[in-house]
Amino acid sequence: MSTLSIIFTALFYISLFVFIVGMGKKIYQFWITPAPLKIPTAPTQLTQTGVVFRMIREVTLFESLFRSNKWIWLFGFLFHFGLLLVLVRHLRYFIPGDLPEIFLLMQPFKYAAFAMVIGLAGLLARRIFVPRIRYISAPSDYLMLLMLIVIGVSGVVMTFTDNHTDVMAVKAFASGLVTFDWANLPTEIHFLVHLFLVFVLLAVFPISKLLHVPGVFFSPTRNQVDDARKKRHISPWALQQEKEHAVKLEQTLGKDE
Amino acid sequence: MAAKEFDIPKLPTYIEIPELNPGVMEGEGPFKSSEEFQNPLGFPGEKVDNWQEVAIAKMGELKSKYRSVQVFLDSCVKCGACTDKCHYFLGSSDPKNMPVARQDLFRSVYRRHFTFAGKYFPKLVGAKELDDDMLDDWYNYFHQCSQCRRCSVFCPYGIDTAEISMAAREVLDTVGLGQKYCNQILGKALTVGNNLGLPEPALKDTLLDLEEEVEEDFEAPVKYPLDVKGSEILLITPSADFFAEPHIDGLIGYGKVFYQDGVSWTLSSYASEGANFGMFIGSYDVMRKAALRIRKAALDLEVSRVMVGECGHAWRVAYSFWNTLSGVGAGADSSDEYAAKLQNQLDHRYPQPQHIIEYTYDLIQRDKLEFDKSENDDRTVTFHDSCNVARATNMGGIEGGQFILPREVIKAVCNNYVDMERSTIKESTFCCGGGGGLLTDDLMEIRVKGAMPRMQALKEVEKNNGVDTLAAICAICKSQFTKVLPKFDFDPYMIVSVHQLVSNAIVLDKPQTDATDAEEAQEAETE
Numbered sequence: 001m002s003t004l005s006i007i008f009t010a011l012f013y014i015s016l017f018v019f020i021v022g023m024g025k026k027i028y029q030f031w032i033t034p035a036p037l038k039i040p041t042a043p044t045q046l047t048q049t050g051v052v053f054r055m056i057r058e059v060t061l062f063e064s065l066f067r068s069n070k071w072i073w074l075f076g077f078l079f080h081f082g083l084l085l086v087l088v089r090h091l092r093y094f095i096p097g098d099l100p101e102i103f104l105l106m107q108p109f110k111y112a113a114f115a116m117v118i119g120l121a122g123l124l125a126r127r128i129f130v131p132r133i134r135y136i137s138a139p140s141d142y143l144m145l146l147m148l149i150v151i152g153v154s155g156v157v158m159t160f161t162d163n164h165t166d167v168m169a170v171k172a173f174a175s176g177l178v179t180f181d182w183a184n185l186p187t188e189i190h191f192l193v194h195l196f197l198v199f200v201l202l203a204v205f206p207i208s209k210l211l212h213v214p215g216v217f218f219s220p221t222r223n224q225v226d227d228a229r230k231k232r233h234i235s236p237w238a239l240q241q242e243k244e245h246a247v248k249l250e251q252t253l254g255k256d257e
Numbered sequence: 258m259a260a261k262e263f264d265i266p267k268l269p270t271y272i273e274i275p276e277l278n279p280g281v282m283e284g285e286g287p288f289k290s291s292e293e294f295q296n297p298l299g300f301p302g303e304k305v306d307n308w309q310e311v312a313i314a315k316m317g318e319l320k321s322k323y324r325s326v327q328v329f330l331d332s333c334v335k336c337g338a339c340t341d342k343c344h345y346f347l348g349s350s351d352p353k354n355m356p357v358a359r360q361d362l363f364r365s366v367y368r369r370h371f372t373f374a375g376k377y378f379p380k381l382v383g384a385k386e387l388d389d390d391m392l393d394d395w396y397n398y399f400h401q402c403s404q405c406r407r408c409s410v411f412c413p414y415g416i417d418t419a420e421i422s423m424a425a426r427e428v429l430d431t432v433g434l435g436q437k438y439c440n441q442i443l444g445k446a447l448t449v450g451n452n453l454g455l456p457e458p459a460l461k462d463t464l465l466d467l468e469e470e471v472e473e474d475f476e477a478p479v480k481y482p483l484d485v486k487g488s489e490i491l492l493i494t495p496s497a498d499f500f501a502e503p504h505i506d507g508l509i510g511y512g513k514v515f516y517q518d519g520v521s522w523t524l525s526s527y528a529s530e531g532a533n534f535g536m537f538i539g540s541y542d543v544m545r546k547a548a549l550r551i552r553k554a555a556l557d558l559e560v561s562r563v564m565v566g567e568c569g570h571a572w573r574v575a576y577s578f579w580n581t582l583s584g585v586g587a588g589a590d591s592s593d594e595y596a597a598k599l600q601n602q603l604d605h606r607y608p609q610p611q612h613i614i615e616y617t618y619d620l621i622q623r624d625k626l627e628f629d630k631s632e633n634d635d636r637t638v639t640f641h642d643s644c645n646v647a648r649a650t651n652m653g654g655i656e657g658g659q660f661i662l663p664r665e666v667i668k669a670v671c672n673n674y675v676d677m678e679r680s681t682i683k684e685s686t687f688c689c690g691g692g693g694g695l696l697t698d699d700l701m702e703i704r705v706k707g708a709m710p711r712m713q714a715l716k717e718v719e720k721n722n723g724v725d726t727l728a729a730i731c732a733i734c735k736s737q738f739t740k741v742l743p744k745f746d747f748d749p750y751m752i753v754s755v756h757q758l759v760s761n762a763i764v765l766d767k768p769q770t771d772a773t774d775a776e777e778a779q780e781a782e783t784e
Contacts, residue, residue, distance in 0.1 A: 026331070033324040036541060038577045041409045041417060042648040042684035046656060058413070068338040068411035076336065076413075126337065131277050133337035135352045136361065138383030140374070141335050207373045208382075212414055215332030220325050221406075221415035226651055228577045229608055231588035232596050237322055238541065238581070242595060 005173070005184045008195060012177050015199040022206025023214065030218040034235035044226035051225050058222060071126065079119030079148075085112035086155070093167075093174035110159050117152040120145055140208065147197050154194035165191045263702045265744050266348050266709040268716045274341045275350035282351035282706075286397040287699045290435030297444050298543055301433035308432040309387055313370050315431045316363075316424075320371070325420040330367045332414045333357060339408040339416075344687045345401050348706035353398050356408035356418040362394050363425050396434055399425040401703045403693035404537065405644035410684050422693070423539025430538055438697035439534045446547055450529045451496035457484075457526035463499050464524070471509055477765040479516045481508070482523045486558050489604075490515070490522035492613070493551055493575070494566025495531045495732035504735055507567050507754025513763050514617050514756070517626055522564075528554035531571035532732065536578075537694035545582045548574065552583035552599055561604040564611050567754055569643035569692065569731030575610045576650040585610055608654065614730060615652050617759060618662045621669045628670050628762040636726040637673040638758065639718050640664055641711065641738075642686035643731035657683070663730055663755055670762035675722040681714040689729075691737030705741050712745040719747070727752045 001009075045051045057063040062080075066073045089109040092099055124145045127133050158165050165186045173185040185195070204210070217223065234242070292302025305311055320327045339356040341347065346354035353359060361383070368375030368384035375384030385391060404419035429435065445454035455463070464481040471479045482488065498508040515522045528550040535544025555563050563585055565575045580586025584596030587605050591597065603609045620626050640663055652658040660683045668674050681687050690707030718724040727742075729735055729752060738752040 030324065030328055033321060033327045035324040036322065037581055039325060039417065039420070039649070041406055041415055042659075043657065044651060046651070046654070050656075058415075062413055064411055064415065065336070065338055065413040068342070068413070072336050072338055123336075130337065132274070132340040132352070132355060133335070135277060135279075136335050136337065136340065136355065136357050138335070139380065140378075140382045143381075204374075209332070209334045212332040212334050215328050216414045218324060218328045219332070219415040220328070221409050221417050228580055229586050229610070232580050232584065232586060232590070232593060234581050235322075241542075 001182060002184055002187075004187060004192075005182070008173075008185055008192070008199075009177065009182050011196070011199045015202040019202040019205050022203075026206050026211060027214050030214060034237060035220040035224070036235035036238050038224055038226070038228040038233050039220050040224040040226045041221040046226050048225050051223060055217065055223060059216060071122070075119045075122030075126070077119070078115045079123065082112040082114070082116030082119060085109040086116060093171050094178050096175040096179050113152055113156050113159065117149060117156060120149045120152060124149065144208065144210075147201060151194055151197045151201070154190040154197075157190050158188075158194070163188065163190060263705070266706055268709065268713045268745060270717075272347060272710055272713055275347065277352045278350040279352055282345075282349045282354060282397075282401060282703065284397055285393070286400045286436075287695075287697055288437040289396075290437040290440040294437065294440040294444050295430070295433065295435050297447070298430070298435075298440055298540070300430045300435055300440075304433045308392070312387055312392075312428050312432050313366075315428045316367060317371065319424045319427065320367070323420065323424065325417060326424050329360070329414075329416045329420060330364050333360065333364065333416055336413065338411055338413060339418075342408045342411050343402075343418075344405070344407070344690060344710045345403070345703060345707040348690070348709035349401075349703065351401075353394070354401055356412075356416075359398055359402055360416070360418055360421045362391065362398060363421050366391065392429075392432075392434070395425050396429055399429070400436060400695065400700065401707075403644070403688045403690065403695055403707065405688035405692055406648045407644065407685065407688065410648060419693070423536070425539075426537070426694075427539035430540065436538070436694060438699070439538050439694040443534050443538070443543060443547070446530050446532070446534065447543075447550075450525075450527050450550060451499075452530050452532055452534070453496045453500070455496060455499065455529065460499065460524075460526050460529055467505070467509070467512075471512065475513070475765055477513075477516065479509075479512045479765070481512050482521075484526050484558065485521070485523040488521045488523035488558060488560055490520060490562045490564050491528075491551075491555050491558055491560040492522055492524055492564050492566060493528060493531045493554075493571070493610075494524070494613075495568035495571055496529055497532075497568075497732040497736060498566055499529075501732070501736060502739070503750070503753050503757060504567075504732055506757035506760060508756075510754065510756030510758075510760030510763070511566060511613055513760050513765060514613075514620065514626065517763060517765060518620055523558060523560070525551075525554035525558060527557070531566055531568045531575070533571060533574040534694060536570055536574055541582075544574065544578065548579055548582040548585070551579065552585055555585065556599060556602070559602065561602065562607050562611065563603070563609055564613055564616060566613050567730040567732065567756060569645040569733060571732075572612055572730075573645035573649040576612070579610060612652050612662075614662050614666055614755065617756070618653065618666050621666065627764040628759075629764055630670060630672050630762055632761045633671040633758055634673070636671060636758075637675060637722060637724045638667055638671050638726040638728050639675050639677050639715070639722075639724045640667055640682075640755075641677075641689065641727055641729045641734060642682050643729055643734050644686060644688045644692060646730060647686045648684055660684075663728075666755055667728055667758060670758050675718050675724055677714040677718050681710065687711040687714065689731075689734040689737040690741060692731075692733050696733050696736055701740075704737060705744050708737070708741040708745070712741070712747070715747070716745070725751055726758075728755050728758060729753075730755050 172183040176183040295302045365385035366387045374382045402422040409417035442452045497504045533547045589596030652662040687710040742749045
């Protein structure tokens with residue numbers, strides 16, 4: 001194996017490790033942090049089923065964003081949906097050997113790369129040209145978009161121009177990562193940039209705003225059932241406090257007995 | 258105090274997103290609290306020496322106790338969806354009044370102290386130190402948020418600036434920088450029992466006067482009972498209802514509805530306050546202390562129903578938090594002795610707690626009340642959805658009931674009703690501009706500017722539909738509108754309680770003692 005292949009193989013495992021451990025820690029933190037009060041935001045759902053459907057609409061259709069701003073919704077939706085299709089299509093590289101026939105149907109998904117890049121470009125343009133959004137943007141906000149754009153564009157270049165990469169070599173490398181049967185990777189610069197930035201993206205996921213992905217599922221304003229009157233909702237720390245401080249609180253109430 | 262001079266915003270035909278004017282709302286914020294008001298709440302009387310250390314520790318504690326704070330701080334992608342949703346931004350054009358920018362005052366410090374990227378690459382991710390300037394910005398701009406949660410409706414992740422603003426205010430209180438208005442009021446509420454500091458004898462006198470007045474005006478012996486043990490209903494209402502205009506006409510209306518239903522009810526001198534400013538300052542403990550007074554009053558007076566008068570955040574605290582804080586509600590586990598003690602006493606054929614609008618609506622549905630709608634024919638009415646009722650509660654147990662029930666009550670007593678523009682009502686309602694602990698004269702500039710979007714929508718229905726009456730079910734909205742309406746060339750008396758409209762139209766007859774009587778009486782009248 002070439003030195004470059006060894007480095008990229010190592011980077012893959014390192015970034016994947018950082019991603020899994022980092023996300024695991026973060027999700028655990030979200031999970032164990034109690035929500036002491038019922039704070040769902042209108043339009044609230046009165047049943048658990050309602051909440052599940054609300055969440056599904058939120059993460060598949062970006063319902064609240066649609067209500068909020070059609071441009072951000074359009075670009076955001078193009079990017080996320082494009083990315084999803086592209087990711088699904090990328091599975092072909094990681095599955096060793098012959099592919100199930102269903103992958104033939106996924107062939108057109110390659111065009112989703114354009115949706116993704118157009119969406120990202122739209123978001124970047126808004127960040128640069130809309131003063132309100134420029135005001136709230138930090139350097140990392142631009143960098144994140146640029147990184148994703150470079151990933152998208154380098155992918156488009158490989159797929160749709162004459163600068164094709166040897167896809168069989170890519171498949172050997174990628175599936176080798178899964179089966180621990182490591183192989184050399186193609187050395188075209190756009191492929192290496194594409195791959196490197198994907199590794200960076202994986203590694204920064206748990207320490208950046210990309211945490212919105214698990215975050216949305218834990219958002220109390222969206223995932224709580226609006227049933228505070230019907231069911232007593234109390235967090236462990238508040239319950240303990242209620243028990244311990246019952247007497248003390250009574251004393252501090254002034255004219256209470 | 259000499260109020261700062263400021264321009265009153267013009268009312269455009271459509272709400273336009275203003276150009277950014279950084280720093281236009283910079284300032285020292287509202288009057289600061291002093292030792293006298295801080296200490297009873299358990300907060301230091303002045304800014305502590307090691308305030309940075311204390312503040313950061315408090316931030317760490319809050320984010321470990323509130324999932325909302327932790328998740329919201331981590332999840333914002335700065336998409337900008339909320340940037341044009343805050344009434345204070347639309348009215349003031351100060352970019353720090355954009356919800357995300359307001360949160361970022363807090364988030365940038367969180368990033369600096371609690372995240373890897375912020376610790377090692379602060380410039381890259383916009384992480385900032387909590388220095389004197391930042392603390393001043395916190396105090397100023399977190400008191401330009403009415404915690405109305407409009408931004409949360411529009412955020413793709415439901416990020417709620419109110420949660421961040423509450424957390425920031427709690428940190429400020431913890432380092433000794435409290436707001437005078439809220440903390441002074443809380444002192445009265447937690448010792449005397451109401452925000453006005455009205456003791457039992459004064460309250461009793463006020464209610465007796467009211468009874469005399471109502472009897473004179475309406476020729477019916479409507480009662481406003483206080484501390485009557487064994488009553489069926491305990492009414493918890495904002496203390497503004499006892500003396501402020503137009504609030505008191507709402508209280509008169511509640512009394513008439515109770516009278517007509519023939520139900521026994523009482524107010525409590527110990528828990529004579531529906532408002533709970535503990536929510537505004539973000540303190541679970543203080544909010545709980547205030548809520549415990551209602552629990553105790555309900556237990557002491559042995560009532561079977563707890564009802565809440567017209568007050569926005571009071572209804573949020575009652576509907577969403579009382580069950581948690583003090584067990585006023587239903588559905589406690591059998592092992593939960595604390596909550597069960599009260600819940601076994603309550604009559605669960607009714608929702609606990611119940612809103613006065615739910616109660617009146619229910620009576621109307623069951624044909625228990627008779628109205629002469631022509632009494633309100635001189636009015637064309639629109640309804641202002643108060644933010645806490647609209648976005649944080651429900652009524653009637655049906656989806657969107659908090660929008661439907663008040664409108665149905667109004668339509669049952671008025672012939673002329675018009676809604677304001679859809680994007681300014683219901684879950685998208687614009688705050689009156691005075692909520693969240695901002696209803697103080699030292700914040701008049703932001704109150705007037707923040708009222709602009711609501712005033713704009715009102716102006717449209719005034720022009721197009723001849724609306725001359727604005728009905729609301731929130732004590733803060735009513736007080737705020739009384740002050741700001743004239744600034745935008747409206748009649749200050751156009752703001753009324755929903756139960757004032759009910760009061761105008763309700764036909765009073767002899768008190769009835771039970772349902773059969775009521776039905777018979779009504780049948781006799783219709784014949």
